[in-house]
Amino acid sequence: MGSETGILTRYAAVLDALAAAPGGLTLIEVVRATGLPRGTAHRLLGALRGVGYIAGRDGRKVYVLGPRLLRLLHLGQAPAAVAAAVRPLLDGLTARFKETAFLAKLTGREVRSVAMRMPDSESQSYVQPGRLMPVHATASAKAIWAYQEDGAVEAILAEPRARFTDKTRSGEAELRADLERVRHSGFAVCDGELDPGVLSYACPVHLDGAGVLYAIGMVGLSQRLGRFGAQEVVAALQEAAEAFAKGPLAAVESDRP
Amino acid sequence: MGSETGILTRYAAVLDALAAAPGGLTLIEVVRATGLPRGTAHRLLGALRGVGYIAGRDGRKVYVLGPRLLRLLHLGQAPAAVAAAVRPLLDGLTARFKETAFLAKLTGREVRSVAMRMPDSESQSYVQPGRLMPVHATASAKAIWAYQEDGAVEAILAEPRARFTDKTRSGEAELRADLERVRHSGFAVCDGELDPGVLSYACPVHLDGAGVLYAIGMVGLSQRLGRFGAQEVVAALQEAAEAFAKGPLAAVESDRP
DNA sequence: AATATAATTCCATATAGTGGAACTTCAGGG
DNA sequence: CCCTGAAGTTCCACTATATGGAATTATATT
Numbered sequence: 001m002g003s004e005t006g007i008l009t010r011y012a013a014v015l016d017a018l019a020a021a022p023g024g025l026t027l028i029e030v031v032r033a034t035g036l037p038r039g040t041a042h043r044l045l046g047a048l049r050g051v052g053y054i055a056g057r058d059g060r061k062v063y064v065l066g067p068r069l070l071r072l073l074h075l076g077q078a079p080a081a082v083a084a085a086v087r088p089l090l091d092g093l094t095a096r097f098k099e100t101a102f103l104a105k106l107t108g109r110e111v112r113s114v115a116m117r118m119p120d121s122e123s124q125s126y127v128q129p130g131r132l133m134p135v136h137a138t139a140s141a142k143a144i145w146a147y148q149e150d151g152a153v154e155a156i157l158a159e160p161r162a163r164f165t166d167k168t169r170s171g172e173a174e175l176r177a178d179l180e181r182v183r184h185s186g187f188a189v190c191d192g193e194l195d196p197g198v199l200s201y202a203c204p205v206h207l208d209g210a211g212v213l214y215a216i217g218m219v220g221l222s223q224r225l226g227r228f229g230a231q232e233v234v235a236a237l238q239e240a241a242e243a244f245a246k247g248p249l250a251a252v253e254s255d256r257p
Numbered sequence: 258m259g260s261e262t263g264i265l266t267r268y269a270a271v272l273d274a275l276a277a278a279p280g281g282l283t284l285i286e287v288v289r290a291t292g293l294p295r296g297t298a299h300r301l302l303g304a305l306r307g308v309g310y311i312a313g314r315d316g317r318k319v320y321v322l323g324p325r326l327l328r329l330l331h332l333g334q335a336p337a338a339v340a341a342a343v344r345p346l347l348d349g350l351t352a353r354f355k356e357t358a359f360l361a362k363l364t365g366r367e368v369r370s371v372a373m374r375m376p377d378s379e380s381q382s383y384v385q386p387g388r389l390m391p392v393h394a395t396a397s398a399k400a401i402w403a404y405q406e407d408g409a410v411e412a413i414l415a416e417p418r419a420r421f422t423d424k425t426r427s428g429e430a431e432l433r434a435d436l437e438r439v440r441h442s443g444f445a446v447c448d449g450e451l452d453p454g455v456l457s458y459a460c461p462v463h464l465d466g467a468g469v470l471y472a473i474g475m476v477g478l479s480q481r482l483g484r485f486g487a488q489e490v491v492a493a494l495q496e497a498a499e500a501f502a503k504g505p506l507a508a509v510e511s512d513r514p
Numbered sequence: 515a516a517t518a519t520a521a522t523t524c525c526a527t528a529t530a531g532t533g534g535a536a537c538t539t540c541a542g543g544g
Numbered sequence: 545c546c547c548t549g550a551a552g553t554t555c556c557a558c559t560a561t562a563t564g565g566a567a568t569t570a571t572a573t574t
Contacts (some may be wrong), residue, residue, distance in 0.1 A: 005307040021365055161317065
């Protein structure tokens, strides 16, 4: 006979308490902060840890906000905010290679370009923000999908894949092999599989505790971009990816369970 | 008889579904995405909205991630990431006024400085990062506390307040009046209430949907900083605060219920 | 080693979540 | 304007699930 919110209020109270304490809290501290009975608090913390909303630090005695919460927030983040955060990094890449640099983001089960920086000399844009990046024909989508949960990947593999050029690799086995290669090498390449004559590289952005949700890449005509060694381009992309992961959108303070 | 996580798994599934859909989801879409029965999904959504983890858009038919989740992110955010995000803004302020600019953050029930930029000419630092900002004697803490929930404010008011200088306003009534004044004017001032001869201004950062968690301020010797009109300094601070609120750490896509 | 404090486990109880079905609202087409 | 199907909302008997005090084990602290 009052406002009905159910059990969520209590979980929310626990999360609030943890969020308010930078260094994390022990069970007893949570009890004091929330007024919950010890047994109850213990169970709630266990459940929260079970779903990944909080994580245990040290000998698991200190609880902090967990990776899954961070993932939620990144996914829900307005594209404009993300775009603002990478801009400087893309500028740097473009200045160095005189080719287009971009950031791709996983949204639901699609990868789309969210920010892009073209060199002044370029007139044609290969990755307008918002462009859908197909899994089987773009480096950025491969860089991202190579690090997603198996279940989600299987769902993607089951979908039909269009052929864009005669180089497009639309077979399932090919795609599996490509993803595997990405996991080993740490980056992805596509050469003419989406647009003829267009080469692209991409590196995954490993967010501390939140997996991979973004990829940073470069695109350009094979003739021009191809003159740089893959090594060189990839090294620069990896550097940018690391910087982005540590940047303004970076992790809540977290750690491994 | 398997892994026990309780009801949280279902809430998490709903949140995941919402996070994966940039534009929000309707009840039926949530049902399809999660496989939950209609009635159940409806109730879960209601509870989530009740605690503010999701918000209704349009005629409340479309659900998106809500403000409270954003607040969690900000509170849990590593200070270093926040500091990186404001740096350019602080640089701008310092360059313009040749005085120290800083960002203060609410952590639990304390306000602390998290980032600071001194002019090259300055040798003494009034707001080293990490410094505690007492509610009754600093502009930044007042700027933040003026916009917190009544309950939390009352708790703060109940605490004892030290006298730092003979100008320190430690009375409860004085503090209440100060907070009220901040709410009306939109900024806070402190003149010698913490350190003698030191003047400071601060403006709250209104985060879209997440209330006020930060304040941006300037400090300096009254003699020097005082030569600028309050109007002028405050206008610049407000501009910076707005830019910060819209910046990289900005809101999840949200709106009013 | 002794002692206090925190973490964890247990379990009888009842509270709170469940989901199918009934009912209402809404949008669009005839 | 009314009909019709789909989406949204409410209801309620059923039972699975959360509850929290007390007992137990682990961990500091002196």
